[in-house]
Each structure stands twice: as structure tokens, then as C-alpha cells.
Amino acid sequence: MVEKGKIDSTQAILLNITMIFATALLSVPAITATHARQDAWLSSLLATLLALPVAWLTAKLASLFPGKILIEYPEAILGRWAGKILGLLYLLWFIQICSIMVREFGDFMVNAFIPETPIVVVNIIAIAIAAYIITQGLEVMARVNQVFLPLILFSIVLIFVLATPEMDLRRLLPVWESGAMHIFKGALAPLAWYGEISTFAMIVPFLVRPGEARRIALISVVAVGLIFAFLVVGSLAVFGPGIAAMAYPVLNVTRVINIANVIERMDPFIVAVWITGGYIKIAFFYYVIVLGSARWLKLCDFRPLVLPVGVILAALSIMAGDNSLEIFHFIGDVWPFYALFTFEFAIPLGLLVIALFTGRGKDKP
Amino acid sequence: MILFKKPRRPKGTNSRAKDQNPAGGNRETTEQPVQNLLLSTDIESNLKQLKGIFKNCSDVVFREFLFAQREQIKLALVYTDGLVDKTLVSEQIMKALALNVPMATDNMEITRNNALHYVKMRGLCVHQVQETGKIQDVVDAVLSGDTVLMVDGHAIALINGSRGWEARSVADSITETVVRGPRESFVETLRINTSMLRRKIKNPNLKIETLKLGEVTKTELALVYIKGIVNEGLVHEVKDRLSRIKIDGVLESGYIEELIRDHPYSPFATMAHTDRPDRVAANLLEGRVAILVDGTPVALTVPYLFIEAIQTPDDYYEQFLFASAIRVLRVIFLVIALTLPSLYIAIISFHPEMLPTPLLMSIAAQREAVPFPVFVEAFFMEVAFEIIREAGIRLPRPVGQAVSIVAALIIGQAAVQAGLVAGATIIVVALTAMASFTVYYSGSITLRLLRFPLMFLSASLGLLGLISGIVIIVVHLAGMRSFGVPYLAPVAPTIQGDLKDSAVRLPWWSMRRRPHLIGQNDQRREIPGLKPEPPRPGRR
Numbered sequence: 001m002v003e004k005g006k007i008d009s010t011q012a013i014l015l016n017i018t019m020i021f022a023t024a025l026l027s028v029p030a031i032t033a034t035h036a037r038q039d040a041w042l043s044s045l046l047a048t049l050l051a052l053p054v055a056w057l058t059a060k061l062a063s064l065f066p067g068k069i070l071i072e073y074p075e076a077i078l079g080r081w082a083g084k085i086l087g088l089l090y091l092l093w094f095i096q097i098c099s100i101m102v103r104e105f106g107d108f109m110v111n112a113f114i115p116e117t118p119i120v121v122v123n124i125i126a127i128a129i130a131a132y133i134i135t136q137g138l139e140v141m142a143r144v145n146q147v148f149l150p151l152i153l154f155s156i157v158l159i160f161v162l163a164t165p166e167m168d169l170r171r172l173l174p175v176w177e178s179g180a181m182h183i184f185k186g187a188l189a190p191l192a193w194y195g196e197i198s199t200f201a202m203i204v205p206f207l208v209r210p211g212e213a214r215r216i217a218l219i220s221v222v223a224v225g226l227i228f229a230f231l232v233v234g235s236l237a238v239f240g241p242g243i244a245a246m247a248y249p250v251l252n253v254t255r256v257i258n259i260a261n262v263i264e265r266m267d268p269f270i271v272a273v274w275i276t277g278g279y280i281k282i283a284f285f286y287y288v289i290v291l292g293s294a295r296w297l298k299l300c301d302f303r304p305l306v307l308p309v310g311v312i313l314a315a316l317s318i319m320a321g322d323n324s325l326e327i328f329h330f331i332g333d334v335w336p337f338y339a340l341f342t343f344e345f346a347i348p349l350g351l352l353v354i355a356l357f358t359g360r361g362k363d364k365p
Numbered sequence: 366m367i368l369f370k371k372p373r374r375p376k377g378t379n380s381r382a383k384d385q386n387p388a389g390g391n392r393e394t395t396e397q398p399v400q401n402l403l404l405s406t407d408i409e410s411n412l413k414q415l416k417g418i419f420k421n422c423s424d425v426v427f428r429e430f431l432f433a434q435r436e437q438i439k440l441a442l443v444y445t446d447g448l449v450d451k452t453l454v455s456e457q458i459m460k461a462l463a464l465n466v467p468m469a470t471d472n473m474e475i476t477r478n479n480a481l482h483y484v485k486m487r488g489l490c491v492h493q494v495q496e497t498g499k500i501q502d503v504v505d506a507v508l509s510g511d512t513v514l515m516v517d518g519h520a521i522a523l524i525n526g527s528r529g530w531e532a533r534s535v536a537d538s539i540t541e542t543v544v545r546g547p548r549e550s551f552v553e554t555l556r557i558n559t560s561m562l563r564r565k566i567k568n569p570n571l572k573i574e575t576l577k578l579g580e581v582t583k584t585e586l587a588l589v590y591i592k593g594i595v596n597e598g599l600v601h602e603v604k605d606r607l608s609r610i611k612i613d614g615v616l617e618s619g620y621i622e623e624l625i626r627d628h629p630y631s632p633f634a635t636m637a638h639t640d641r642p643d644r645v646a647a648n649l650l651e652g653r654v655a656i657l658v659d660g661t662p663v664a665l666t667v668p669y670l671f672i673e674a675i676q677t678p679d680d681y682y683e684q685f686l687f688a689s690a691i692r693v694l695r696v697i698f699l700v701i702a703l704t705l706p707s708l709y710i711a712i713i714s715f716h717p718e719m720l721p722t723p724l725l726m727s728i729a730a731q732r733e734a735v736p737f738p739v740f741v742e743a744f745f746m747e748v749a750f751e752i753i754r755e756a757g758i759r760l761p762r763p764v765g766q767a768v769s770i771v772a773a774l775i776i777g778q779a780a781v782q783a784g785l786v787a788g789a790t791i792i793v794v795a796l797t798a799m800a801s802f803t804v805y806y807s808g809s810i811t812l813r814l815l816r817f818p819l820m821f822l823s824a825s826l827g828l829l830g831l832i833s834g835i836v837i838i839v840v841h842l843a844g845m846r847s848f849g850v851p852y853l854a855p856v857a858p859t860i861q862g863d864l865k866d867s868a869v870r871l872p873w874w875s876m877r878r879r880p881h882l883i884g885q886n887d888q889r890r891e892i893p894g895l896k897p898e899p900p901r902p903g904r905r
Binding site for chain 1: 712715716718719720721722723826827828829831832833835836837839840843844851853856857858859
């Protein structure tokens with residue numbers, strides 16, 4: 001067994017929330033608002049609804065193949081060779097999104113926080129800390145998340161409470177101005193993020209009660225959807241549709257806080273708390289990569305892979321784009337279609353259909 | 366005032382020196398392994414043997430006398446002067462045997478063959494008597510403060526419990542003082558310590574197992590637990606780890622701690638040490654195991670969780686709202702003690718925009734004359750504070766005032782006036798120092814140690830470095846276990862019931878269960894419905 005630890009359902013839900021949410025709070029509200037303007041909050045709720053099938057699909061596949069992880073389903077469904085190749089593609093995809101995540105994190109830190117530090121330093125630190133987390137195993141990652149996620153959520157509630165003097169809910173009016181098509185377009189970016197729930201299938205066998213996978217996936221998506229809608233509503237109430245032009249709207253909300261000239265410029269403090277979420281998110285995907293590779297190569301331990309994968313991630317995170325605008329463009333315009341119509345939704349759907357038709361997998365519907 | 370006996374190696378049992386040079390030539394009389402020797406029926410040869418073993422041990426006393434009942438029977442007492450209760454030896458043993466107190470009933474004749482029986486059954490007025498036939502037991506008993514009585518013609522010696530040495534009397538706890546609650550603390554004598562626990566827990570299920578560790582010192586250890594509450598696996602684990610120890614001496618419980626703890630390289634303690642009997646008793650009631658070591662007032666309890674660093678005994682005695690408020694404060698103090706200097710460095714040198722403008726101006730004005738970067742400044746002040754603290758512990762009591770004056774005047778005031786240090790830095794360092802005293806002492810040492818790397822990190826990377834350092838610490842903590850229990854429980858993994866006694870302390874009537882992972886054997890602490898309520902009209 002590659003991973004010996006077990007996590008309980010609460011830990012899994014919290015881990016899923018961090019896994020999706022930690023980078024979603026950076027630029028996704030802006031991307032959504034680009035299309036849907038002040039109806040961005042409707043987009044985020046729509047995305048939550050649309051993400052439920054993805055979550056259901058993930059859990060369904062997991063329940064068909066108990067004890068297997070996501071990259072092993074193709075092998076069980078399509079046979080050895082095709083399955084191995086598809087599994088490898090999944091691993092490469094995880095490497096790609098993880099390196100983009102690292103880059104996004106580094107860009108955010110450098111743009112908003114420590115402008116004089118080279119981004120490669122930030123990326124390497126993030127990867128090093130993530131590597132330390134995953135060498136300790138899944139259990140420890142879940143526990144670390146249990147310590148920090150409440151702080152992150154608390155910090156978000158705190159900034160919106162402190163920003164209430166700046167809020168005006170009339171900025172959300174008029175509702176439905178942009179029309180259904182734009183609202184749907186706006187929903188794609190958050191949907192691609194919520195679609196990351198399919199990664200959860202990589203750790204289902206390590207749950208104490210794998211039978212609860214469906215409940216966990218659905219609760220995670222709904223929780224993230226609600227938190228995200230809260231963020232979007234809050235940012236819109238402060239800035240209106242103008243958030244579309246911002247790189248990090250939620251961060252800008254913290255910047256306008258000024259209470260009695262004492263509580264002001266809270267942003268470094270808040271960012272500091274979010275950094276922890278970024279570390280855990282990177283660690284989670286990093287973990288998925290090394291765990292999946294170890295299972296794909298039939299190794300008995302994933303730890304020897306941590307260093308080489310880390311080096312690859314660090315290099316790719318720099319090569320992912322020439323500058324942060326390029327990354328923004330990729331995340332905003334390419335990523336949603338790319339992710340949803342390949343690994344997040346389309347391929348799992350295809351796998352499920354084939355599995356159901358050929359009758360592979362444990363329980364028959 | 367205190368007769369503070371520094372435990373020394375008993376000089377007589379130089380068995381270790383012997384093992385080391387078996388070829389070493391001119392050794393005298395007794396030098397074959399004492400372990401296997403048996404007493405003989407001839408008292409003279411026994412005495413000769415023992416005198417050989419205790420050669421040059423001026424504190425071991427041999428007292429030979431004749432049995433009052435039958436003058437031809439010789440008796441001998443062996444004991445260590447200073448370790449025995451002298452009145453007991455002379456009044457209850459010597460007087461009873463050497464003076465003419467009739468023992469045998471008329472028709473019974475005392476002979477060489479049944480003398481031992483009479484001595485034991487009717488002669489000795491001692492509360493605790495054991496028989497032994499081994500020289501080794503005799504030697505151990507003599508060195509532990511018992512008195513050994515040998516009767517001519519018998520290959521059996523009687524060990525009389527007569528321990529009574531000068532000991533420090535029970536005093537107030539020095540390391541953990543409380544406002545409300547018992548004041549007493551453990552002392553250096555194991556038996557007194559176990560008696561304090563027994564007085565608190567009057568239950569036959571309170572088990573006190575003793576064992577000896579230290580091949581030279583033969584230090585007594587007591588393994589204390591409450592059968593029925595404790596998890597048997599834990600007791601086994603502790604015994605197992607203790608049984609692996611082979612060391613020459615155990616002078617303090619710290620030896621044991623380092624030899625059996627989990628994560629030996631971690632700066633965080635994985636075993637609690639305390640000198641308060643009430644703390645140990647409370648831990649025992651939660652299902653923990655305590656290890657008491659003779660010769661030290663510091664007891665160990667396992668498993669130890671991180672959360673215990675902010676728990677004090679009087680939290681459980683004070684009203685719960687007050688106790689909870691203090692605990693929340695202590696959590697904040699803990700964070701301050703760990704991070705405040707680093708936060709200060711990070712903000713001043715990387716993120717000055719975080720400060721409100723007037724405050725920023727004021728600090729900038731103070732720092733204008735300071736020739737050092739803020740990291741160097743804060744680092745030096747932290748080092749200065751560590752010097753003061755260490756001096757305060759080491760120096761002789763009468764000089765104490767001098768240090769505090771020097772520290773307050775020179776470091777505090779003169780450094781600021783000379784423009785070497787900004788006033789704000791002093792405030793930060795002082796606050797940090799005060800905050801670190803509010804957590805449990807062993808925890809505060811760890812905080813002291815970790816503060817410096819965090820300062821380095823935040824001086825090089827700002828808040829990113831500080832947060833990275835904290836994440837590393839939390840990951841380290843989350844990966845730790847103390848005797849099988851996750852170190853960060855009940856926070857991570859979250860155990861909802863146990864959160865009642867974490868950063869807050871809910872009233873006793875609501876803490877119905879013992880800690881989930883520790884008191885597994887018997888979870889129920891009290892019956893439900895203990896909440897005091899006014900009598901309801903409908904119910905009697």
C-alpha cells in the first residue's frame with residue numbers, strides 16, 4: 001500500500017474545500033465578472049449547480065471501483081494498454097495544472113505582496129513546503145488543513161464584516177442585465193474550478209468510510225459554491241461590476257477597509273493567512289501526482305518521487321507563461337474549456353458510460 | 366534549610382568497574398559476581414562476605430550482638446547510617462532482641478533451629494519484614510535504607526523496613542503556582558510522592574508499580590495508573606519502552622524522558638513533566654500513565670498533547686467562564702510569544718504600509734538614530750533578554766536584585782537613550798518575554814528556541830517567510846504522536862467532544878466524557894444531568 005493513513009469524512013470535506021477554494025478566491029471573481037458583470041453572483045450559483053453532476057460522476061466512478069484511484073479506472077475499464085496511456089495522460093494533466101497553480105500562487109505573491117522578490121524564489125519555497133507536507137503523508141496534510149482552513153474562512157468573513165461600511169447592495173442591480181448567455185459564460189470559470197473535485201477520486205480509497213464519497217463530494221461542492229458566491233456578492237457590493245478589471249478583487253476589498261484609521265491596510269495580514277491555503281492546495285495536487293505516479297509505476301512508496309516531481313513542477317511553473325498576463329489569459333479563456341471537456345468532465349463521463357455498458361466495476365445499476 | 370541530598374553512586378557495588386576490566390589483577394576477597402551468591406548458615410562467613418562488599422563504605426554499620434533469649438545465638442544488624450530511622454532500629458529491633466523480653470511460651474524451647482521464626486514472629490516490632498536468602502537482596506536492602514537482621518545458624522536474613530532519611534518537607538510548587546487549588550508539590554522521595562497520589566485517589570485501582578533502573582544508581586521508578594480507566598495497551602507500551610533502558614544512572618526524570626519519548630529530535634515535549642500532585646492525579650483520571658522517579662520532584666505523564674501547554678490546574682478549579690477567557694488569552698499569548706518579534710521585523714522591513722500612518726511615523730522617528738537594521742536590533746534584544754533570564758536562574762539569590770537593576774536600567778533605558786535600540790523594539794521584546802511566561806514552562810523553552818529561526822525567516826522573506834515557518838511548525842506538529850495519540854488532538858484531528866476542554870473549558874457538568882483517544886477504556890466521567898437547576902414545580 002502506497003499510503004497507509006486514513007482520513008475521516010470531515011477531513012476529506014475540508015481538504016476538498018481547500019483544494020478548490022484556495023486559488024479560486026484570487027482571480028476567478030474577476031473572470032466571472034468579465035462575462036456576467038454584476039450578475040456574476042448568479043454565475044457562481046449556476047456553476048455550483050452545474051458542478052453537482054461532476055461531483056456525482058466522480059463519486060459514482062469511485063464507488064464502481066473501490067480501492068482504486070482515478071488514474072486506475074481507465075485500466076479497469078479500457079484494458080491494460082489504453083488504460084495505462086490514459087492514466088499517464090491524467091498524470092501529465094495533474095502535473096500541468098499543479099505547475100500552473102504554483103505559478104498562479106507565485107504571481108499573486110509577487111504582484112500583490114513582495115514585488116521585489118523573484119518569482120522563482122516564491123515558487124521554490126511553495127514547492128519545498130508542499131514537499132515537506134506530503135512526505136508526512138495524507139493524514140498529516142488533512143490535519144494541517146484542519147488547523148488552517150478555519151483560519152482562512154474566518155479571515156474571509158472578517159474582511160467582509162469589516163468592509164460593510166463600503167458596501168452598497170444596489171451595485172448588484174440591475175439583475176439579469178447581461179442575459180442568460182453571459183451568465184452561463186461567466187459560470188464556466190468557477191465551474192472549471194469546482195470540476196477539480198474530480199481529483200477527489202484520487203484519495204477515495206484512503207477514506208475511513210469510502211462509502212461516503214458521494215456525500216463528501218456533493219457537500220464539498222455546495223460548500224465551496226456558497227463560500228464563493230459570498231465572495232462574489234461581497235466584492236460586487238464594494239466595487240460593482242468594476243471588479244472585472246481587477247486582478248484580485250477580494251484582495252482589493254481588504255485594501256479599502258479603514259476603521260477608525262486604526263484597522264486599515266489589512267491586506268498583508270489576510271494574504272498571510274491565504275498563503276497557508278495556497279500551500280495546502282499545491283501540496284494536495286503535488287501529492288496526487290506522486291501518489292498516482294507511484295501507483296502507475298507500481299512502486300511501494302511514493303517518497304522517492306517527491307524530489308524529481310518537485311523539480312519538474314518548479315521548472316514548469318516558470319515555463320508556464322512569460323508573464324502573469326499570459327497566465328491570466330490562459331486561466332480565463334482557455335482553461336475552463338480545456339479542463340471541462342477533457343479530464344474533469346468529458347473523460348470521466350466517457351469512462352462511466354463505457355463502464356456501465358460493458359458492465360465493468362462492482363455494483364450494477 | 367533544605368537537606369538536599371545529591372544522589373550519589375553507592376560506592377560499594379562497584380560491579381560495573383569489575384565488568385569493564387575482568388582481567389584486572391589484584392582485586393580482593395569478594396570479587397565474584399554478587400548476584401548469584403547465597404547466604405550461608407554461618408553468620409561469621411556472611412558477615413565477612415558483606416564486609417568485603419561494603420569495604421570502605423564508612424556509612425554502612427555492622428552491629429553484632431547476642432540474642433537475649435539464648436545467649437549463645439549471635440545476631441547481626443546491617444544498615445546504612447543516615448538512611449535508616451535510628452529510633453526505629455534501636456527501639457524496635459535492638460531493644461526487642463538484645464534485652465530480655467520473653468518470647469517463647471513456657472513449654473517452647475528456643476533453639477538454634479527455630480530462632481529465626483521466633484525473632485520474626487514475636488521478637489521484632491517492625492511493621493514490614495521480608496525474608497531473603499540472597500546476598501544481592503541484602504546489599505540492595507541495606508543501600509535502600511532497610512535494616513538487615515541475620516541470625517546465626519540460618520541462611521535467611523530478615524529485611525526490616527526502616528527507611529527514614531532526612532528529606533525535604535513538602536513545600537509549595539515552584540514551577541507551577543496557582544491562585545486557587547492545592548499548593549503542595551512533589552519532593553525528592555518517591556514514597557512521599559506516591560503517598561500524595563494515594564491520598565488524592567483512594568482506590569485500589571490506583572496501581573503503583575515500582576521498578577529499578579540504572580545499573581549503578583539502582584534508582585526506583587514508580588509507574589502509576591488507574592486500572593479500569595487507563596488503556597492497557599498504553600501501560601504495556603510504557604513498560605516496554607522502560608524495559609529497554611540499560612543505563613548506568615538515572616538522576617532525574619529527564620533521563621527517562623529522553624530515552625523513551627517519541628520524536629527525539631523534536632523541540633516540542635512529548636511527555637508532560639510536572640511537580641504538582643493534583644495535575645498528575647487529574648491526568649491519571651483522564652487515563653494517562655505517570656512515571657515517578659526517586660530523587661526528583663518532577664513526575665512525567667504520558668501521553669502529552671500540545672493543548673496541555675495552555676492548560677493549568679487552576680483552570681479546572683476556577684469558574685469556567687473565567688477559566689475559558691484566560692485560556693483564549695493564553696492561546697493568543699502563545700502566538701505572540703512565538704511570532705511577535707518576527708512579525709515586527711517583517712512589518713517594519715517589508716510591509717510598513719500595514720501600520721496606521723501616525724504609528725508608522727512614530728516608529729520611524731524612533732528608529733532614525735538606530736544604526737542597525739531592525740532584524741539585528743531585535744535579535745540583539747532577544748539575546749540580551751535570554752542573558753537576563755539565564756542569569757536570573759543561575760545566580761545566587763542575594764545577587765538577584767543587582768541583575769534586575771542592571772537589566773532594567775542598562776538594557777532598558779540606557780540602550781534607548783544611547784540610540785542603540787528603538788523604544789518600540791524594547792516593547793516588542795518585553796511583551797514577547799512576558800507572553801512566553803504564560804504558557805507551561807517546557808512549552809516556553811520551545812517557543813524561545815523557535816523564535817530565532819522565525820526571525821531569520823521573516824527578516825529574509827517578510828510575512829511570506831514567517832507564514833512559511835509557521836506552516837512548517839504546524840506540519841511538524843501535525844505529524845507528531847505521543848504514545849500513539851496525535852499531538853494536535855483534539856484540534857487536528859478534530860474530536861468534537863474533546864474540544865470542550867481545549868481553548869475553552871466548559872463546566873464540569875458538561876464534560877461528561879474523558880478524552881476520546883486517551884481514556885478509551887472507560888469513556889464515562891460522570892452521569893448526565895449534573896447541571897445544577899432550580900427544582901421544577903412538576904418534579905420532586
